[in-house]
Amino acid sequence: MPLSKQCAGCGIEVARQDCHRNRYGEYICRSCQQTGFRYTKQKKRQYLLVRITRYALLGLAFIALAGALALAAYVLFDRASSPPAPPAAAE
């Protein structure tokens, strides 16, 4: 039983080997390809949004990590450069 996919352009079912999968994960049949159809705008926007979100999250994670490292370095250097606190006087 051959796999069939729904064309994103015209919506008909086509065999997997008779269609092209674009970068957005859509399947485009041969006749749609010949008319110059490559992708749907909706899918492209969704794809770009996912990418932007992924990079934004990655950037935020990097900033948080850099901040945590800077804080750790600051605490370590602060402790190394200042003498230990004198013991509390017992009464």
Ligand SMILES: [Zn+2]
């Ligand atoms: Zn089609």
